[in-house]
Ligand code: FES
């Protein structure tokens with residue numbers, strides 16, 4: 008690692024430290040006040056039908072998952088030319104491939120002969136490194152930039168202009184260790200910085216270029232994707248729903264919340280912080296960075312430490328299923344390695360999130376609510392408290408992006 012790279016990493020670490028200290032100061036102020044929390048201006052009512060209406064669900068699939076930049080993976084998923092990643096959770100199967108030019112390209116995973124898929128992915132979406140994308144049906148082959156370069160029995164296609172048969176591009180961009188796509192055909196560029204706005208600095212600070220894959224899992228649930236997403240956005244339920252897990256380690260109904268356009272960050276205080284109440288700040292130990300980040304519209308990035316030294320990011324990407332009452336979640340754990348450390352201690356990352364008690368509690372609750380709401384009287388409204396500001400923000404921004412009322 009060069010001197011400049013080391014210096015850049017040290018600057019990011021210093022910025023994380025400053026943000027962690029500021030968040031902790033606010034948490035301790037809440038604790039000192041007897042257990043207050045960051046509040047929205049008002050309570051917010053939302054229609055129960057946002058979780059059950061098939062027309063709303065179709066609109067979300069089209070306008071959110073089909074139009075917005077979505078996190079498709081990490082740069083480390085395709086480190087070298089010829090590495091591919093298949094992303095098909097948002098609708099059309101898309102293949103991201105690192106070209107010979109080192110740039111990540113995105114194409115519909117669709118042969119230009121008769122439409123077959125080109126790539127067979129491993130369970131985590133990654134594929135074996137290759138020189139060409141070769142169709143398993145009749146063997147047409149494309150280079151890593153998507154150009155048609157081989158047609159077996161080419162006499163059968165006499166007069167065809169290969170230039171008109173290149174793979175269909177989708178917008179893709181690599182941004183500070185993250186791969187974004189827009190899940191529809193379109194010109195290849197994507198302005199991620201504009202999409203992230205003021206959240207860009209907060210994400211860049213995490214140093215996600217260093218994210219090394221540790222684990223991957225998936226889960227499916229019989230609930231709307233937003234009901235599952237809501238469970239990540241508030242700590243009001245810790246003491247009740249998670250009495251034996253997070254409710255033991257964290258304060259319930261205390262959070263510090265910051266919005267950055269439609270994206271947000273939230274911090275939930277650990278009970279250990281209670282020991283600092285009444286202690287002058289000059290005597291506090293260095294603050295450790297830990298927070299839940301939300302990347303609109305569907306991605307939760309939990310950054311924290313799992314055991315000594317093991318800084319991680321756990322990525323939860325939630326997707327609607329074919330009906331309003333089905334969804335899936337893709338979970339990825341990445342280690343955020345410190346400067347100069349190329350090893351990852353997999354044992355330090357604990358239990359698979361897809362299988363944890365907290366996940367069972369949250370997703371079980373979301374499924375139960377979904378069954379209830381299917382039978383809700385027409386026009387029934389649910390209430391989001393002032394103490395649930397991240398939920399309010401999420402639902403407001405979804406409705407605004409769709410151009411529909413809450
Ligand atoms: S469909 Fe791909 S070569 Fe025929």
Ligand SMILES: [Fe+2]
Nearest residue numbers: 238239249369
């Ligand atoms: Fe929860």
